[in-house]
Amino acid sequence: MSQLHSHVDQLFRGYKQTKQIAELKEEILSNLEAKAADLISTGMPHTEAIRKSIASIDHVDFLMDGRKRIRLLPYSLELLQIALLYVLVAWVITIPLAMLGKGIVLNTLLLVIVIIAGLLFLILQFNKKWVTHGILTTYHYKGALRLRRLAWLLWSLFVILMTLNTTALQFGSNLWFSRPVTLSGPYQFAIVGVRYALPFISIIIPLLIHASLRLAPKYEAGDAQ
């Protein structure tokens, strides 16, 4: 019976030990013990009875608030599709900027991501039989919500800092010595504009987390079975 005990410990690994969780654990364990004892009383060998009891419950995420089981593959496929779209748009935007000689590294990096995401997408798309396969995973809504808040916060900070940084580099000396700011012609103006615009491309990261949260309920696996 100690196997049942360690199985239940395993089920609840990673959860905070609240009173509620401790009670749930005790309830599940006593039910598994009752099941094993009952199976043994019908003449089933001991090891078989334990094995069958353990098999009857293999996760408890559905009992935790803010966690849901979702179908992994269709969810990943759609998220990948959205990611591909975002990165593609970002890449297209950075092409003319790269021609101005700015953000060449970023542009190349985005192209590499587009190719990798595209290949992954094609592989999944052409193996739809994996996609309909019922692999489930746990989606942590509360964690994802926290992550989304954090992502937007960091992104705002990043954009503000980069804007200040660009301003300091670009016009710092003009401001310090109170000289007039001069932009000699449209080319100069475009270069400055690009310097300000580049950091904003990173908006695709919080947007993707946003999309992930929006998609998850669509692929929920309903009541646990």
Add this chain to the structure above:
Amino acid sequence: MYRRGEPFMKESSISSDLIRGNIDTIILRVLCDGDNYGYEIIKAISKKSSGRYELKEPSLYTSLKRLEAQKLIQSYWGDESQGGRRKYYKVTPAGIDAYHSNLADWTTARELIGRLIEKQEEPS
């Protein structure tokens, strides 16, 4: 809800989708016969169905949690002298009302669905 063709649909064979929507009522029905704990509820259901329907543990816990949140059942700990303590469930007066109203809904639905999907001889 599960889509067709997923592997876990196959194991509990027929009608598990039809039954799923009524699990709460089925559990209330068992508890109307007397207070009971998790595994015995599963056994009572299995016995009542002559072994044709086996309620899975995850569904049981999900249902019990939902019913308790709706205050249709209450739980208390048993005082087992050996082994782990068992958590017993007791149906509340609101639970008994809910059972009767679900039963009435079911009776109506069964009659209606029967009329809609069974092939009937047209009276001539």
